[in-house]
Each structure stands twice: as structure tokens, then as C-alpha cells.
Amino acid sequence: MKEKLGVMKILAVDTSTSSGSVALLEGQRVMAEWTLQSAQTHNRRLLKTVDKLLGTLGWTIDGLDGFAATTGPGSFTGLRIGLTTMKTLAWTLDRPFIGVPTLDALAAPLGFAALPVCALVDAHKKEVYCGLYEPDGKGRLQRMQSYLVTPPGGVAGHIMGPTIFCGDGWLLYREHLLADLRPKVIEAPPPYHIIRASFVGELARERLLAGERDDPLLSVPLYVRPSEAELHHPHLAHPHRTDS
Numbered sequence: 001m002k003e004k005l006g007v008m009k010i011l012a013v014d015t016s017t018s019s020g021s022v023a024l025l026e027g028q029r030v031m032a033e034w035t036l037q038s039a040q041t042h043n044r045r046l047l048k049t050v051d052k053l054l055g056t057l058g059w060t061i062d063g064l065d066g067f068a069a070t071t072g073p074g075s076f077t078g079l080r081i082g083l084t085t086m087k088t089l090a091w092t093l094d095r096p097f098i099g100v101p102t103l104d105a106l107a108a109p110l111g112f113a114a115l116p117v118c119a120l121v122d123a124h125k126k127e128v129y130c131g132l133y134e135p136d137g138k139g140r141l142q143r144m145q146s147y148l149v150t151p152p153g154g155v156a157g158h159i160m161g162p163t164i165f166c167g168d169g170w171l172l173y174r175e176h177l178l179a180d181l182r183p184k185v186i187e188a189p190p191p192y193h194i195i196r197a198s199f200v201g202e203l204a205r206e207r208l209l210a211g212e213r214d215d216p217l218l219s220v221p222l223y224v225r226p227s228e229a230e231l232h233h234p235h236l237a238h239p240h241r242t243d244s
Contacts, residue, residue, distance in 0.1 A: 007026060007027035008025075008026070008027065008065035008066055008205065008208060009024070009025070009026050009059065009063060009064045009065045009066075010024070010025045010026075010064065010065065010066045010067070010068060010201045010204060010205055010208075011023075011024055011050065011061075011064050011066075011067050011068070011086070011089075011201075012024075012025065012067075012068040012069070012100075012197045012198070012200040012201030012204060013046065013050075013068070013069050013070075013082045013085070013086060013197055013200070014069070014070045014082065014102070014105060014195045014196075014197050014200050015046065015069070015070070015075075015078040015079065015081050015082030016070045016072055016073070016074025016075060016078050016079050016082070016102040016121070016195065017074050017075060017078065017102075017121060017122070017168055017195060018037060018038070018075070018168070019035060019036065019037045019038075019168075019194050019195060020035070020036055020038065020045065020046065020049075020078075021033065021034065021035040021036075021194075021195060021196055021197035021198075021200075022034045022035075022046070022049045022050055022053060022197050023196070023197035023198040023200070023201050024053055024054070024057060024059065024201075025198065025201040025202065025205065027205075028205075030198045030201075031057055032053045032056060032057055033196065033197060033198050034049050034052075034053060034197075035194060035196060035197070037194070046081060046082065046085060047085065061089065061093070062093055064089075064093070064095060065095060065096070066090075066095055066096040066097070066098065066204065066205075066208055067086040067087075067089050067090040067095060067096070067097050067098070068086065068097070068098045068099070068100055068200050068201055068203075068204030069082040069083050069085070069086040069087075069097075069099060069100070069200070070082060070099075070100055070101070070102045070105055070195065070200055071083060071099035071100060071101055071102065071219070071220075071221055071222045072101070072102050072221045072222035072223055072224065073101075073102055073103070073121065073123065073129040073147060073149065073222055073223060073224040073225075074102045074121055074129070076221070076223065079221040079223075080221065083099070083219065083221060086216075087216035087217075087219060088216075090216045091216045091217065096208055096213040097213060097214050097215075097216040097219065098203075098204035098207050098208060098212070098213060098214055099214045099219050099222075100200045100203045100204055101131070101147070101222055102121060102129070102195065102222075103119045103121060103129060103130070103131030103147060103167075104131065104141075104143070104203060105195050105196070105199050105200045105203060106119040106121065106131070106166060106167050106195050107119040107131060107133050107141055107166065108141065108199040108202070108203060109191075109192055109196065109199055110133075110135075110141070110164055110166065110188065110192060111135060111139045111140050111141050112135070112139050113135055113164055114135060115135070115161075115162050115163060115164050115186060116132065116133060116134050116135070116144070116160075116161070116162075116163045116164070117132070117133040117134075117135075117141060117163065117164045117165075117166065118130065118131070118132055118133075118155065118158075118159065118163050118164070118165050118166075118170075119131040119132075119133070119166055119167050120155070120165065120166070120167040120168075120169030120170045120173075121167050121168060121169045122168050122169045122172050123149050123169070123224075123225070126151060126152075127149055127150060127151055127152075128149070128150060128151075128152055128155065128169035128172075128173065129147060129148070129149050129169065129224055130147070130148040130149070130150060130155055130158070130169070131143060131147055131148075132144040132145055132158055145158070147222070147224050148224075149224045149225045152169075152173040152176045152177055152180075153176070153180065155177060155180070155181070156177075156180040156181050159181055159184050161184060162184050162185075162186055163181075163184055163185065163186065164186045164187075164188055165177070165185055165186070165187055165188060166188040166192045166193055167193055168193060168194070170187070170188075170193065171193055174187075
């Protein structure tokens, strides 16, 4: 069986920030990946990009074994576009779906680091979404606490020692954070500040090999904080949201 051998073909996407990324993986190989920073909404290009990458490889959508998308936190609109698309494909084709937290995917490339990692995503409203991780010594990261949404000044209270920082939230508030944390800051190189769908796919593959999957009919975005609609109309809050 392909799934038992770990050679599944997986389509993974990230639409949680202003950058967008699509990747196709086959087993442990990244077969194709496309990443773009753009002000355009993701619905203008997501399916076109998926179709182009599939065509380039000579693959078909019904030949895929699984679908994955970032679940948040991030842009509410962007999350809905990516999640709805991947969940619909998974449900229609009766394939597994895996949701991957945005901050986990952002931090994942730094799994081989020897220091803790702080992943920051711009939350707008002069706040950042924050994920704190500790390396396990085997190339993976373990989350140290619940995901946070905080003003940039609130990050310092969670940093105990030298830490690697990454993400668009770091880039946006770099000078502010350096003023608070300079002796403890190790700044990741530029390629580590953007979310790569290949890492979304790899985190999904690991869960699939462990026999896990998410129900596409029940999976909801991980918002961490309420949407504008929920702030003004609390009865709209989704009962299935989880922030941990």
C-alpha cells in the first residue's frame, strides 16, 4: 500500500498570510513548489497554480492521496480560501485531509536548530501571532505553550534566553523587538520568514503515516482571536474553535 510505504502524493497549500504557497510532494520528495508574495487575494490564483503544477508533473487531481492546508492563525479571509479549497477536494475525492497550524509550518524549517524558535506572524491591529518552540534534538520542534496574540512588546516576557526569530511579524516589528530583546535575538535568514507549503506537506505526511487525519466537515480555522464579526456579534462564535 502506498500510504504504508510513505510514498503518498500530497497537495499542500498555505494561504494564511500575504504570501501564498502551493507544493506537491511524493513521499519524502518535494516534486514542485510555488511561493509568491502578493497583495492579490489568494482566490485569484490558488486553483490556477494547483492546476499548473499538476500539469507540469503530469499528475491529475484524482491521483493525489491527501490534501493539507494551514489552519491559522492568520488572515481570516486567506485561511478560509485555502481551507475550504483543500477540504472540498478531500471530501469530494474521499481522500485524507490534514490541517497544519500556521506557526508550526513557519517554524518547521528550523527544526535542526540548537536553540528555541519564536515564530511571529503579523496579526494586524499592531499585534503579532506568536508560537514558541524547543528543538527535540531529532530535527523536530516541540511547541512550548499555547499560541499567543499579543502586541510586539508582549513577546519579550516569553523569551528566556537566546532564541531564533522568524516570520513576517518579526520583519514588521524587528526594530521594536530588537530594542527589547537584542542580547537574546538570533535572526533567521530571509528565506525562513515566509511559510513554505512543502513544510505544510511534510508535517501533514508525518501525521498521515501515524494514521491520523482531520474531518474535512468539522475542521475549522484556528483564529486565536475573534473575528470582527464575532466581536460585534458574539453569537456568531464557532463552538468548535480551539486555540491550543
